[in-house]
Amino acid sequence: MGRAPCCDKASVKKGHWSPEEDKQLKEYIEKHGHGGNWITLPRRAGRLNRCGKSCRLRWLNYLKPNIKHGCFSGDEDWIIANLYASIGSRWSVIASHLPGRTDNDIKNYWNTKLKKKFSGLIVAQAPRRARRKPAANCTGGFPPSLDEASPVLLPLPITEPQILFPLPSQYGNFDLTVPDLVGTSSINTDDQNPSGCTTVDHPESYSYTGDAAAAAAAALLQFNMEEYGAAVWSSVEAMYLQ
DNA sequence: AACAATTGCAACCGCCATGTT
DNA sequence: AAACATGGCGGTTGCAATTGT
Numbered sequence: 001m002g003r004a005p006c007c008d009k010a011s012v013k014k015g016h017w018s019p020e021e022d023k024q025l026k027e028y029i030e031k032h033g034h035g036g037n038w039i040t041l042p043r044r045a046g047r048l049n050r051c052g053k054s055c056r057l058r059w060l061n062y063l064k065p066n067i068k069h070g071c072f073s074g075d076e077d078w079i080i081a082n083l084y085a086s087i088g089s090r091w092s093v094i095a096s097h098l099p100g101r102t103d104n105d106i107k108n109y110w111n112t113k114l115k116k117k118f119s120g121l122i123v124a125q126a127p128r129r130a131r132r133k134p135a136a137n138c139t140g141g142f143p144p145s146l147d148e149a150s151p152v153l154l155p156l157p158i159t160e161p162q163i164l165f166p167l168p169s170q171y172g173n174f175d176l177t178v179p180d181l182v183g184t185s186s187i188n189t190d191d192q193n194p195s196g197c198t199t200v201d202h203p204e205s206y207s208y209t210g211d212a213a214a215a216a217a218a219a220l221l222q223f224n225m226e227e228y229g230a231a232v233w234s235s236v237e238a239m240y241l242q
Numbered sequence: 243a244a245c246a247a248t249t250g251c252a253a254c255c256g257c258c259a260t261g262t263t
Numbered sequence: 264a265a266a267c268a269t270g271g272c273g274g275t276t277g278c279a280a281t282t283g284t
Contacts, residue, residue: 016252016278039269056270057253092272107273108251249281254274261269 012042013049017058024048025055026063034059061104068100072109080106080114 017025028045035041039052048055061067072080076098083094091103091110098106 014254037269051254053255053270054253060271061252089273103272104252111274112250245284247281247283250279252276252278254276256272256274258272259270261267263265263267 011049012051012054014054017050017062021048021050022058022063025050025058029059029063057104061102066100067102069105072101076101077114077117080110081117084110084114 024045025048028041028048032044034056035044037052038056041052041055042048042050045055050058079097080094083097087093089107089110091107095101095103095106
């Protein structure tokens with residue numbers, strides 16, 4: 001019954017990887033793949049005195065081709081912040097929206113920089129869901145099934161720009177106008193419908209209020225309206241981070 | 243220049259879901 | 264069906280680098 005333990009934790013090397021170890025692991029995986037079994041990989045790769053889990057982590061977070069390190073763009077910042085507000089600290093899911101970024105990188109980036117940058121802006125964080133459960137389906141009808149008071153953006157793909165979010169009241173009301181891009185009408189927290197959501201069917205015809213502006217900016221970026229989203233974001237940033 | 247404090251991030255730890263025996 | 268291994272994930276730690284005094 002069962003299998004042998006994955007490795008002898010007392011004898012395997014820990015800590016930072018040397019260039020030689022990196023080379024050995026990279027060359028082996030590029031030549032043979034990981035074979036679906038990380039535990040036996042160190043043995044198969046030769047004298048790699050590392051735990052299989054450590055090999056997996058090193059490959060996925062550092063050695064794997066096409067991984068981007070550092071220099072997150074403003075767009076990436078917003079996508080991360082928005083997804084964090086929507087789904088909480090499900091870093092692997094967030095990473096799946098940012099090609100080339102790893103969950104570990106995003107987690108570190110959030111914890112060291114973005115958390116401060118967006119402090120006060122991300123006010124309602126979704127509770128952690130049970131792992132490996134499918135995410136709540138927000139695509140069917142309106143209002144979507146909101147668990148707790150977490151902001152929700154409709155997942156892509158989507159045909160019509162529509163933004164759903166609760167409007168936190170603790171920041172009070174203020175109007176955000178994006179010059180030359182949108183009109184001047186605004187959404188106030190009074191506009192909430194009974195479900196706690198506000199619907200914006202045609203965001204290009206509105207300016208936004210409070211966190212709605214933040215949600216709008218992130219959503220617009222997701223709708224590939226980069227220029228507009230970036231403009232909204234700049235205004236939000238100027239307001240919050242001055 | 244020396245030391246302390248802070249920051250950034252790679253890597254480890256432990257938990258949980260799933261797969262295997 | 265039960266017991267265990269494995270893969271995957273998020274939280275946390277430890278240390279090197281950087282910044283401040």
